Amino acid sequence: MSVLAPKGFIATGGSMGIKPTGRPDVALLTTANGLPVAAAATFTTNKAAAAPVQVSRRHLETTGHQVTSVVLTSGNANAATGEAGEAAAMRLCSETALALGVAPTSVLIAQTGLIGIPFPLEATIHQLAPIVATLGDDEAAAHRAAEAIMTTDTFAKEVVVTGSGFTVGGMAKGAAMLAPKMATMLCVLTTDAALPSDQLQALLRRSVEHSFNRLLTDGAISTNDTVILLASGEAGPADPHEVEAAVTDACQQLAEMMAEDAEGATKVIHLIVKGAASDEEAHLAARNVADSLLVKCSFNGEDPYWGRVVSELGSAGVAFDLHRVTVSYGGTMVCEDGIAKTHDAAAVAAHLAERHVTLECDLNLGSGSATMLTVDLGYGYIDENRTTS
């Protein structure tokens, strides 16, 4: 049911002809009663932020974070498209609003796909109203929406988390340009808990920090990243801490699905850095390891070359004492006090041959810790990204 698991929403997905293949490329989510609800959102920090990001930011501000709907398109990022791009994003909102009978500013928009290609507005906009007519409240409708936001994703990413008396649902896309501080990813979350939009915004920011911002596949910060959370309130008031825990859980599950589906990756790496001077330093160290081409290549080759890991920890710009560092793969320590440790090589090889691999580093300096999700680097990523055709 993903975004339709919480009470009060309807959704759909379909094809409006943005993708030349004719595959689904537009998703809609709206409140079942057409009334605005509390909304929160986080967007890319990229200064080349796309037109839909600009428009959604404005609509949130104009409405005081009270929105009815989200329209999402895939196949064209509508980024680096100038004034025509911004006009196109606004037109998609106003056409959606017209078909739904709501105010245009109550519609948020998120788009994903290639950058720098003019958005084919005139060729597609007339297909929007017929798709609005297919809105539904069942599992098939939710799945249509989740499928329509996919680009190079190989599976739809949907989640439901049940709280005490409320529910959180979510759908997301993302398989490349994934990095902390937001990825080329779109995510829409819903809940039926009743919370004011300022609380919603604060908890969403923290949830994103501990989920999507801990995922790093290729280190690129996209132009279009968007996470939106709508709260219908139909389940009544709920403990904000409980809602935050459920939203974080949903986001973490979706982030894991993104790592699972990362372009060309053969392995998901669960990276843990502990013993850092602070959590923030642990995060910086983990990020430097996760962003290392050499470390990623080693995982692709199933090679426990811990020397590269130590080198990345040492160049992360955090407090570091080589003589205290330990490195373990799947619980087997291969480096202790900064030098090679005799270990069960067969156990390490068996662990590295798995699809999910754990790399744990202990700086033995303090109590700071962080986790990060990343992937290996192999031919598949290059095949996917060397040309756009």
Added chain:
Amino acid sequence: MSVLAPKGFIATGGSMGIKPTGRPDVALLTTANGLPVAAAATFTTNKAAAAPVQVSRRHLETTGHQVTSVVLTSGNANAATGEAGEAAAMRLCSETALALGVAPTSVLIAQTGLIGIPFPLEATIHQLAPIVATLGDDEAAAHRAAEAIMTTDTFAKEVVVTGSGFTVGGMAKGAAMLAPKMATMLCVLTTDAALPSDQLQALLRRSVEHSFNRLLTDGAISTNDTVILLASGEAGPADPHEVEAAVTDACQQLAEMMAEDAEGATKVIHLIVKGAASDEEAHLAARNVADSLLVKCSFNGEDPYWGRVVSELGSAGVAFDLHRVTVSYGGTMVCEDGIAKTHDAAAVAAHLAERHVTLECDLNLGSGSATMLTVDLGYGYIDENRTTS
């Protein structure tokens, strides 16, 4: 003649058995008269700096930057090797000193190769004295030294720059783990200009900043990076500005050779960012583009996907206005005012098919500019780095 072009030095190279293949793995450079000369050096900023870096730093301090010799080994980085590694680095210096009849602290050491493997001191140290006996002052001797520091390099990197009344010579190695703030690279420069060591140190730091630190292949900051400059003084006093220009020229030529020889790369990218708010911001922006896997993959596929370039400029953390940006490949502008520009696609395709490619970005905000050398990302890099065997 590389490091032997300036008057006052002798050199050699040979095999002491560090590399299992038996290929040359030790190089020596020393003053012809055995007397100390002014020396300058820059080292990696990595906090996991290798044993040879620690020992060389100490020897420079002890001698007040007056040294006789440099011993360089390849095949084992002697990094993350603990106290035994540091003892091995000191022993290599003392054995070299014994064979040359100089003070152990007057010998600097640089090492490159795999990280985390104990240095095979006992199996190799007896081979050092016979190699010292082959020291010479001719081109063959200089070339033996340059060849002995290669690891995955495919050609020896040597340079000579002639100043007015003095000469600068250099040799270097480096094909991976290349990033600004020093790379896995070793470089030894010589000059016969007479300059005090403090002037030498200051000019070397600036020269490195404008050469090796503008080279970024895979973004990894190595444990062993070392650049050493020895000045014999045999050509007499020289204008420090002229010496600096010659040293910078030599370093830039060696940096270009490293890019040319970067592991698995098929193209050398000359990246120019101008119109930034400052030179420093231009450098940050160029670095973000050069460090982008997606941009590197595009070059591998000869795809002028400028949208990725704009996205990296926008996420570089510098002043940026999407509506002012231009992007050009080989002088053909493909993006103007932040949107697609009609252009000669055949000219762009022809340029991208070449081995040396130029990418120029103008932020049109100020007068800051920077250049950066980088390479594409393809199968070759992964083949080279997925396993150490």
